[in-house]
Amino acid sequence: MPPTTPYAGKFSSCAPYSNNNNHPQPQSPYRNGSGPKPARENIYNGNYSAAENPYDIPQPHSAYRSASVSSVNAKEHHYSGGYGVSENPYSPPPPHSPRQHSTSCPGRAYRHTSGSSSSNGGGSSGSEQSCRNGSALTKARLHGHGITASYGEMCYHDNSLVSASLEALIQHLVPTVDYYPDRSYVFTFLLSSRLFLHPYELMTRVCHLCVEQQRSGDALLDKIRFREVAPKLVQLLTEWTETFPYDFRDERMMRCLKDMTHHVARGDEYSWRAMQQMTQRLIKRLSALGQYEEAVAALNAVAMERPASLKSKQASAQRSDVLSVCDDPFVLAQQLTHIELDRLSFIGPEEFIQTFAMKDPLENHKVPTPRLNSDLLFSAGLSSSSFQSPLGFFRKRKTSNLEAYVNWFNRLSYLVATEICMPVKKKHRARIIEFFIDVAQECFNIGNFNSLMAIITGMNMSPVARLKKTWNKVNTDKFEILEHQMDPSSNFSNYRTALRGATQRSETAHSSQEKIVIPFFSLLIKDIYFLNEGCANRLANGHINFEKLWELAKQVSEFLVWRQVVCPFDRDRRILQYLVTTPVFTEDELHLASYESEGPENNMEKDSRRSLRSSLLHRENRS
Template structure:
């Protein structure tokens, strides 16, 4: 089983900051006590002398989210529940339940309203919905969510006209956030389109005489530290667009206790665009590294590129950019690259094996997790923005969160929700939310960034063909593959010429 929360990471993300004490969840509260809970007495905020709560029914957890005139849930609980509840109930349905409960409890469907009571309740429901829009703004892309928000405020506004002003301010801020998110997603789509179109194998057959327009990474940037900085720019840009809900919605399945036939989210509404784009970036960087190594016709040049990327990987490690580090190592370990024994023999590789050891998967990536804890500690005690950077190996983070989601989604035999797992998931995702908010301190180099996103890369077949062109096949299997690949490239080239000719 993957490890989840690191000892050095005890902070919890909330809309207004980070609560260092997210309490363990509690056993289900006594129904008689739910009518008038004390301030901040919920599953995420157990009394010091009370037993720790580990589970509760979904209805009880929803009830703990509902504010009253005398009660408001802890910020940590709000984040934890809004994050994980979507495994069982969609955000619109949850908001319907929340509003219906508020209307009944506060008698908001009665006339006249109890003005004194509503004035105590009003600021609390506004605060809760504001926190929701701040932390999970994409939930409010659906008009139904905004409509429910407006409706509940419409019911309490007769008691204080200031509620309308607050609502308008919240919605204005929300619209600005959603516009920024949409713009970010559009830019990712454009970058992805240019990356996909950059896959090119036609250069392989001309390795001895590469086209003069074909550039390589060393002609764009020959300083490892500078390239590591620009890679960090790309990583942090991707991280900034990923919402916390994507980590849960990526794994949403149908709740077995739900009588409907559909999961909480359709495939269209999972909204994991940014998460998927980040995974594609990792894969592109792997292939770009492999392409740059396999491209040069001369062994000395290939060895030089290997040494360059080793130095880039080391700088990424020093920065705290573990995702680019792992992508570079993965690219250098791809079979078309690793088989280039003569090339590797000419390169100085001592530093590479040290870095490889750091990212060794043995012991559930024990060495990497130790290094990550060190980076987290450095970030928490940082004296500069550069020291705050923590970019985790994303695929492993996804794996960890997948298993946490599995634990969250599995109900207990009595039908209760395993809320203690919610807390673990919130800690892990909350930690990520801290890291993604760091602004990149390095100066942007547009030419390098453009190259990273658009430089032609070989497909896997193209890499093998380039590799065989560099160092001849050593056995019959490789010879057969080489022959098949060359034949395939010739056919594709002929079809391409015929297409352009017509």
């Protein structure tokens, strides 16, 4: 019988639940069997002030994750449905039954009725039965160069799950006494199921099925059977709360979790203790998220203070510039990397998928249309007019970390442009341009492609690009090389080659610095969007297109590997504070500052300067 994933080795096997207070918790499905990352030294204490470094905040892999994730030897995994960590993360595992050692249950046409399996756990002994009509539904046929097989309402091709009904996929997630779903399947379905139903509805159905399938009519027998399955239910909920904690900002999810804790308490004391520990870690994680959001809001409030619209020598002399704060390009690139990794670490994997969620995903079998904010498309060169915005139950999403991160990209671009347009002297402007070119080069060397692209974007904004007298004093050789690396032609082929190189370096890294990979984030969003749009969610027979879900999970899991890296560089509070709070010019203010630096060259620019002066002066008087 086939496995459920075409790349099972990408996700590590989950540690079995053990009946002790120090039981190992399941690893995150994107950790590749590695042990926990060291906790960050600086922990945000909630007492934020504008003068303090706003980035001393707990990360998912620090105060929260390091307390709950342990390194697991795959050979100790006793669930027959699990896989060990393969040397090649994409090597296919040996075939096996999709539900080994499982008992008959109504609605599960792909389960064993006898509970038997081959001695090596590798496949079925012919006992796959239909619970609807008692006849075998297993079918196989040649399909191109591979074999397609159907087990009830689940279809496989070349030993990989490719489609199934929504009900069958939910059933496949539910653990039993002697079955636990493959870890890659758990991650993939929990990630993408929100395209079809709300996480609360999924959790309600999974918990209900897990309890109901143990009922036999005998109270004592029911208690014994639930005691046996409780550890695996706790294991599943632990994976859910640790990988998708933001789902539990929904009060209904927390109530459901509380109800299951009470139910488990009646059957198994050890599982009840594990549930309590899991809930405590979840609350700590959600508390850290709340503190992070408050810190970002405070930073944004400080940054909203407006600089002087019209430059003067006096105003320029009074305002600090980036060179007065940091004149070392490598140090500034390091601090930008701190900000990038801090903000990346709070982006939940589900935020990518929730962008595409629609109001009623089960109606009309339509492909969901994304609700992308125009800011998300700013740096990827996309037009917001290409997208529609349907009403959805994720209209008011519980998290906005993805949007906040893209806003940081835009802020950095405008900060670079502001720093260049602000100085009165041409020589000073040229020096700042050369400085940012060096910073961009260091970002490239580190693997920080997001800051690199933000700097290039800022330097290519029209108010900066028109400063021809300034650019004539700049050696642009390095800048042209960097622009070539991030050239958008051929779908950013040069950048994608560089990203693959950085990823390979990260996989074989011997130091923390070599592990850093920070992708050009808006392009990552664009890739996931087109992957979602390029394939239908449902096939003609009404099945969920699980091949598409595998690909979505693969892209998101790569991001999660990059997200968990701990920045190895020392923090400089003064530089960080400057980067995230220094006011930047708006687009109109940038144009006016540019005209003040180098006067208009034609009548159109002269008219534009007069209009901008009048408009900004009127705006300042009103404020």
